[in-house]
Amino acid sequence: MKIERELMRGAGPVAVLHLLSAREMYGYELVEALSRRSDGVLAMGQSTLYPMLYNLEAKGLVEAEWRESDSGRDRKYYRLTGKGKKKLSKDTEAWRALAKAMAALGVLEGAPAGVMA
């Protein structure tokens, strides 16, 4: 399923921050994880991922470090900063509220219609 660009713009960074909250990851890992764990819904190519990572880095939400991997190749690993954690926590809450509201409206499953009324 293809997600609208505007939706992706909001969801993508939260998804990346969430993945990095578990452990540090390099670019390709992130691409794979996003695709696999979202059943392809949040799949994104390098053309989307790297500009997004650079933006998160510019905002101080993630930090990166070049290291040699097990395969002997240099890879750039990203990890969440303190600021990134706070941001993730805040965004997660927002998404929950949004999901709850959508569910209440009957857009999402899990809550009876009319709860928000």
Add this chain to the structure above:
Amino acid sequence: MSESHNNTRDRVAAVMKTEVFRLRHPKVWPAAIEEAALPAEVGGRIAEIVRRARLWNRESLDVAKELIAHAHAAIEKEVAPTEIVEGLGEPRPVARLIRRAVRRKRSWLWHTRVWLLRSIGGVVGAAVLLVVLVAARAWLGHPTPKRDFYAELNAPILKLDDDQKAWPLYKDAYQTIIQQSEAANELMKPRADQWLGREITDQQRELGVTYTGVEMANAITPDHPDYPAMLGLLQSLQPALDEIREGSTRPVIGRLVSSRVETRDSPEPGWIGDAIPESDDPAEQEFLIAALLPHLSPTRTFARWLVLDAEVALRTGDGERAARSIVAIFRIADQLEREPFLISGLVAYALDSIALKTVDEALESHADVWTRDDLALLAHELGAKRMTLERLPLDSEKMMFEDFLQRAFTDDGHGDGHITDEGIRLIRDMESVTDSDLDLGVESLISLVGLASRARQHDAYDSMMAAAREDEDAGYAIYQGRPRALALWEDRCLGRIDTALVQMLAPALGRCVDSENTLRVRFDATLTAVAMELYRRDTGDWPATPDELVPRYLPSAPADPFDGKPLKLTIREGRPVLYSIGPDLNDDGGDPGDVGPGKALRSTADTADPPRGDWVLFPPSARP
């Protein structure tokens, strides 16, 4: 891959890790891509994205390395090169996204510098664009004059018969006067320097500095040996003076308004050519400010000869002739005031001033020569003149201004338009002939072009005239702390190029207001002096206050312009002294102190430190 190739790769990789090298040597990233030994299409796509991103070397290398690492990881997972290329996306948009994101990571110093450069560039660019647009606008538009102001001004004159116009008589009289007095000059020249108390050198004569007949005649007093010769000259001029006196009774001077005048190769002295009518097409006419007014100078000459005639008549006991000559000056001034030119009004004020001075001096020295009828004639004339001095003839100036606008600006049909190239040239011409110190250089003109519209000029003109009217009504109230409206208007316009054109007119307008304010007081004073003389003849004594002259001799007591109360009157050595308390607002008993007869009372004078003393209005000998 050969061993030597591998060695080279290692060396390159080691060097590339040196930050100094990365910063100083461009294009390291292509080598890195090459060294990555990726499938050609993958390496090529990465190279294109990095190249298009246009980042610093260090940044380019970082991005290239990351994309290479990503490609390697994909290859290890056996992803097909075509799929990797697909994942990299279209080079142009991806490069743009990467460029923006990476630049965001740069230091605040860089961002500040970029912001500054962009701001400066924006401002400079906008200014250049504005100038280009404005210049193009000026070049593209052309004025389309439609109103024929010459026709409008001449229409009332053309409706009149010749016997209602003074100009035919004035023209003839002027020629006679110039020719006769030139002949007299030859007679009197040998002793002219001595008479006039100054010497004209040969060099000055070569430059055209000469005595005028009337100047010389005025300098000859009764005790002078050439006085009889001067009387003879005056006698020979009586037909011409009769023509002037007759002309002064006509409603208008009636010379047609034109920018061109008939010329002759060798004209007789005093000859003034007729006006050559302007084209019927306003577009082909000269602008109105260039209209020639050759009758103004003769009117000044007439006034001087009429004053001389009046003085001689008074000395010989002919009060009636003296009164008629003085009245003639007032009436010529009337004719000029009715002309639609501010400059004519200023000449009229000068003539009025000359006539008032003559009446004042005559009342002081030769009052008995005048009969009751003569005094009544003068009183009537002074009273009528005083009524016409209520308002400056400003409408004519607006006509001049309107004409200028129609020749300098485009016309959108709704009273608005923009400046044109022709207009800029006109302004430059005007700048060179006015005494304005406004900077209308090329740079300012560009601003002017950008900011001023025809409608804006109208607004500025109207607001300036409203300020002048306010000053006109306020008289000398500035000395009581009231700010001068025209000065406030000029302050508001300071540095504003959009009103520069109108600002050029402000100094002359201010002088007109001053002249009018001064003249009103002087008319009141001279009229009061005539009334006092009549009072003395009836009662044998001078009035103690101007109030005693009301209502038999005056309709109301003349007001002091400085406090609004009646003018002050005191008797000194058996003679009345009429005065205003003056700009210091203190009654000094008629002591003039530092107050001069006009200049010190200008509205542009220093009101914070006004001259001390009273403004003595009558008699003239009591003035400083």
